[in-house]
Amino acid sequence: MKKVLSFFLVLLMLTSVVSVQFYAAEGENTVNITEDGNYTLDENDYDAVTIDGVSGKITLEDAGVFSVGRSAILVKGGSNVTFVLKGHTTIEADANAYSCGIEVEYGSSVTFEGEGTLNVTGGKWGAAIGSYGTDTNIPENERVKVGEITINSGNINAFAGRRGAGIGAGYHVNGNIVTINGGVIHAYGNECGAGIGCGYGTSGGAIGTAAVGEYDSGKIVINGGEVYAATAWNQSFDISDLAALNASDPGSFAAGIGGGYGASASDIEINGGTIIAIGSCGGAGIGGGRGTSKTAQYNKDAYKVNIKITGNSNVTAITADNRAKEINSGGAAIGSGRGTHTGGTIKITGNAKVTAISATQAPAIGASKQKSPVDGAIPVAELIEIGDGVELFAVSAGAYAVDKDAASFSINDNYFGSSDRYFFGEDAVAITGTENIKAESTKSEKDGYTVPAGTVSLWANIKKAEIKDDENEGGSQGAGINKGNLKIIAPLAMALRFENGGVFYSGDEAEVDYDKEYCFQMCSVDWSTRDTNGEKKIHKPYETFYPNDTAWNHSSHGVYEDETKGLRGTVVYRFEVSTTAKRPSFDEAERKFIVPARNAVLRTDVNKCFMAYRFKFSKGDYNKQTGIDKVVYDTGKEHVNTLEDFRYNKPLESLSVNLPLGSTVSANAYKNYEKIGDADVFIEIDSEHTDRCYTDWFWPY
Amino acid sequence: MKLKICSLFLAVVFIFSLCSCMGVDPNVKQKETKSAEKYQVETEGDNSQTELEGFHAYGDGFTSPLSVKGVKVDVEYYALRGYELSFMMAQTDFKSVKGISLDALTQYVFCHVYFENLFEITNKMTDYRQATLKQLNSVLKKHFGETKVDFKKSQLYNKAKKKFEMWVPEYGTNVYYRIDAADANGSKVKIITTFFKELKKTTKLGRTTITVEVKKGKPIISSLATG
Secondary structure: OOHHHHHHHHHHHOOOOOOOOOOOOOOOEEEOOOOOEEEEEEEEOOOOOEEEEEEEEEEOOOEEOOOOOOOOOOEEOEEEEEEEEEEOEEEEOOOOOOOOOOEEEEOOEEEEEEEOEEEEOOOOOOOOOOOOOOOOOOOOOOOOOOOOOEEOOEEEEEEEOOOOOOOOOOOOOOOOOOEEEEEEEEEEEOOOOEEEEOOOOOOOOOOOOEOOEEEEEEEEOOOOOOOEEOOOOOOOHHHHHHOOEEOOOOOOOOOOEEEOOEEEEEEEOOOOEEEEEEEEEOOOEEEEEOOOHHHHHEEOOOEEEEEOOOOOOOEEEEOOOHHHHHHHHHHHHHHEOOOOOOOOOOEEOOEEEEEEOOOOOOOOEOOEEEEOOOOOOOOOOOOOEEEOOOEEEEEEEOOOOOOOOHHHHHHOOOOOOOOOOOOOHHHOOOOOOHHHEEEOOOOOOOOOOOOOOEEEEEOOOOOOOOOHHHHHHHHHHOOOOOEEEEEEEOOOOOEEEEEEOEHHHHHHHEEEEOOOEEEEEEEEOOOOOOOOOEEEEEOOOOHHHHHOOOOOHHHHHHHHHHEOOOOEOOOEEEEEEEEOOOEEEEEEOOOOEEEEHHOOOEEEOOOOOOEEEEEEEEEOOEEEEEEEEOEOOOOOOHHHHHHHHHHOOOOOEEEEEEEEEOOOOEEEEEEEEEEEEEEEEEEEHHHHHHOOEEEEEEEEE | HHHHHHHHHHHHHHHHHHHEEEEEEEEOOOOOHHHHHEEOOOOOOOOOOOOOOOOEEEEEEEOEEEEOOEEOOOHHHHHHHHHHHHHHHOOOOEHHHOOOOHHHHHHHHHHHHOOOOHHHHHHHHHHHEOOOOOHHHHHHHHHHHHHOOOOHHOOOEEOOOOOEEEEEOOOOOOOOEEEEEEEEEEOEEEEEEEOOOOOOOEEEEEEEEEEEEEEEEEEEEEEEEOO
């Protein structure tokens, strides 16, 4: 009550000195703040708030701001404001007026912090937080620009108005600077607007006069937090489903993080945090928006894509299209949108863990493969760099997962050891058609926002159709059910051995009791195995995604058997399929996985569940190999062809093997396929790089 | 004269035959007695052993205990510890317990909480086990005379449950070895052992030199080298 009174007094004082905005339809409970200081918007409902030339903190505590004819909160006049989030605040702009939920004029800056929740919705052509629209027809000095936005903490759900970005710029406006250092952020673009970045740029003439590439998403920096950014039309977003696209609408043509339709993404930098970004209908997951096929409507000098992902960031980028007719012409998961001439530069370094999924026939990382509007050539990226510490899963429905044709291309060799989630090479063209993408009705609601009718979920977990039968589908949901099937995902060439001795390979399902703790250990399989035809085979990196493929049964994963085949570790891991958990988690202190029953998938591919030992030769001779007793065949020339097959006929300089912690391997070194030495190696975490899942081990040769 | 020459010739033939039977090359000078007291030389091993069911150690050579400062040092026991550390834990060279990988040391100590000989662990024993810090420290002190190791930083420590836990490794194997020498020098005993891949001991697996020191009236592992 005291707060209400104090604020009311402030309100009276301030309204007397602030001029009425020419476009604003001021209501009875309109607040104008023009002096520096700290203020609180409490549990009242407000018609609008203007903050003009102010430095200070504005606490949003269970407030509601619902504007008519203007932005709900307008920050202007060089203000530098920190919004402190407490409780649950809702801010909505007028959907019929050019407006934002929180409008940040150019020259002003806003910062969000606190532990509360903010639901904010933009108006017509407007971002939820940022700017509304403008047009190049308007003289440049009169065009709308956007200020700077920083998020340090808090729970922010930002829903753009039509053609706006969730966080960033509105229709036909360049982005400025968006910095995210923490918090849990859900940002949804709308009608050709990006989740985070800029809104609808241009379609190359159909709307507006700018050419594709001339609008840009500005500088986007993510240093931490959980960020879920998607573009969608009347979108909704369920965390566990990763993406939700409305089946009855044509999609959004924009990036999850980056450019809106027709816009560049010249400066995206991700240094940390957990990020899931989904673009659709030709827009990249992270990168540029969809372009055009028309030369005259494309500005080749303006369209830019520059993306840096580094640090310990955990990034999932998806490009999707729920319209089957465009499966062959999408944007990249990380890179450029459809209808552009370049994939730009993409640098993924540090210890980033990156999952890039293209559910279209564009590469997961690189340039969209529709013909360039400039010269009709198939576009490529200018540079793709994947650093040694990167754990990468890249998969495409119909192209190289990573665009190997990039003008400058370097990639680590971790795919073999550090992850079972990497497609590379022609074999990546293995998933075709939308039937391979699992879709089902979204069942949940979030924070009071009802999922639009007809919404379908597009799962990131791309798999061959019919992996689960109907009985299992329904078996992992709902109260009163005590057991169900747990799907197991294991790292490449590894298996899980349960307490009762049962061995499970990637793709297997185990029937488990809900809310019961199980112990297991990690095992390396014996790579050399025979399939049902008696032909000796070694499984390939992508195989783990096809557990039910009749051509590759369990034996083609390699087999673990106590004493005879493979190795097992000593570290104890646990899991529990929980009927209450909403999302999967891993408790490092206990080494325990919590798996929600509604999506019971145990993914053991995390750091410290295994170590990928990369056996290297100090003297760098390309004609040397390593074998490991009971794991990798090491008996000489008769197996060399198989190993060559495994590495696509490339000679082995080094060999990287996923090995369980606490095991001791007997390794043998070969030169020209003749044994030249051996060594025992105890498998442990690299004490100098405890956040890595690989260790380099050097032969002295 | 002829008889003398004949007798001498027969004597030479007899000596050579005897040497040959004993497996001693008469052209190689044997170590002197003085040296042998300190550095006892192994005679050729007895290969008459036969393999038993299960996992066992098949050793010969200088297997007798030594007495250092009145303390009995079980040479065979420490030769086998050398095997465990070198071949099972891959800790081939260390000059003190600090030179052993923490994770390997924890695992070695943990295993010895439950098993006297790691090579005797059969597949049926490779189940889940727990241990306390006190138990680990007790074994550490017995083997290395040390207690200042931060086991809680190892990969076997469960910080949430505040205990050590492990799937017992599949260490079961027969160990074939010959203790070549035991060098007692002051309070230390240097035990040189050659390990083989099979009972007949023709294919070498490797050779370890483990140094045992008598400290505070008890023998402890001091260092290890593998050649």
